[in-house]
Amino acid sequence: MIEELVSIVVPVYNMGNSLEVCVDSLLKQKYYNIEIVLVDDGSRDNSLEVCYKLQKRDSRIQVYHTENRGSGPARNTGIEKATGRYIYFPDADDKLEEDAIGILVDAMENGRYDLVVFGYQSIDAKGNVVLKKQYPDMKRNGEDVRQDYSDYVVSTRRYGIQGAPWNKFFDLNVIRKHSIRYPSLRRHQDEGFISRYMCYVKNIHFIKAILYNHYLNDLKKEWDKYPVDYVDAVIGLYQTRKETILTWNEKDRxxxxxxxxxxxxxxxxAFELSYSPKMKLSSRNRLKWIRKQIERSQVLKVVMPLSLGRYQKIIFTLLKKRHINLAILIMHIKIIIEKNGGLDAFRRLQ
Known part of the structure; x- marks a missing residue:
């Protein structure tokens, strides 16, 4: 039996210290017929050098270099270069179980399914497994899922589809046919891509196997991950949601x-991130910036969901009543408490 070619696209940005571990886990796959597309996204460290070193080790590795545009455009470059039947998108600092690709190809059942969703485990900096996500073995019709997406739209739900792409296996033919790409956002681009892909899925296969090891970032560095234009990503994702998920069934409240x-x-x-040193905003300019983003995002036209946490309800209510200064003060207090180790208290309010 001929093995279908699987394209594995890895966006790389400043991952010189961890990329080799990730790629080793790909090269150790028992399923041999793979191509590994490494896309260096304008790294400032030695990532590109590491990519070329790895390429010399195995002819299945391809290396491409682009200017820094974010992981979404980097993955789009990978899609354009990929030649396989199926495509997979791991992160450059994680590891895949060595039998994973073979299991995933089998789960596609030679094109019967166009999306496979599988389990993973999250591992902290000390090597402790802090979360295991396992799905029941389940097969679902894509149209049925779209008609009632509430059990799938949140990644933490039992059947969560939305979220990262690294625990999903995609049909590259579907991506090519419908010209599906990651949106050019600095955050939430994965969510946008999956929303777009889900518009065309015919059959989904959930499998029990835990095949991916996701290494968590240091929470103390969480703010460093967010770009100064994070609000653009938030607005962009919501627009993508309105163009995809929210068109499937208007009665799906x-x-x-x-x-x-x-x-x-x-x-x-995004408003809280206005206190990031990267933003360099004075109190006066912060107020002006938040007012501008309120208008631009049109968020106050959204009806407040009953499910909203207490903290968000307070902030959202104050913004609706145009008590913006008081909302900013409460957000600032929250940030100070978080930075001084009082994060759990605020998490209970959310």
Missing amino acids: KTKEIVEHEYICNIIK
Whole structure:
């Protein structure tokens, strides 16, 4: 039996210290017929040098270099270069179980399914497994899923589809046919891509196997991950949601509430990030900036979901009543408490 070619696209940005471990896990796959597409996204460290070193080790590795545009455009470059039947998108600092690709190809059942969703485990900096996500073995019709997406739209739900792409296996023919690409956002681009892909999925196969090891980032460095234009990503994702998920079934109120809940929370997060040193905003300019983003995002036109956490309800209510200064003060207090180790207290409010 001929093995279908699987394209594995890895976006690389400043991953010189961890990339080799990731690629080793790909080269050790029992399923041999793979191509590994490494896309260096304008790294400032030695990542590109490491990519070329790895390329010399195995002819299945291809290396491409682009200017820094974010992981979404980097993955789009990978899609354009990929020649396989199936495509997979791991992160450059994670590891894949050595039998994973073979299991995933089998789960596609020679094109019967166009999406496979599988389990993973999250590992902290000390090597402790802090989360295991396992799906029941389940087969679902794509149209049925789209008609009632509330159990799938949140990655933490039992059947969560939305989220990262590294625990999904995609049909590259579907991507090519419908010209599906990652949106050019600095955050949430994965969510946008999966929303777009889900528009065309005919059959989904959930499998029990835990095949991916996801290494968590240091929470103390969480703010460093967010770009200064994070609010653009939030607005961009919501627009993509309105063009995809929210068009599938106008009567699906649960899904609409989940999407709007997410939008409000992300907008508030973007406002909190105005205190990041990267923003370099004075108090006066912060107020002006937040007012501008409120208008631009049109977030106050969203009906407040009942599911919203207490903290977000307070902030959102104050913004609706135009008590913006008080909302900013409460956000600032929250940030100070978080930075001084009081994060759990605020998490209970969300």
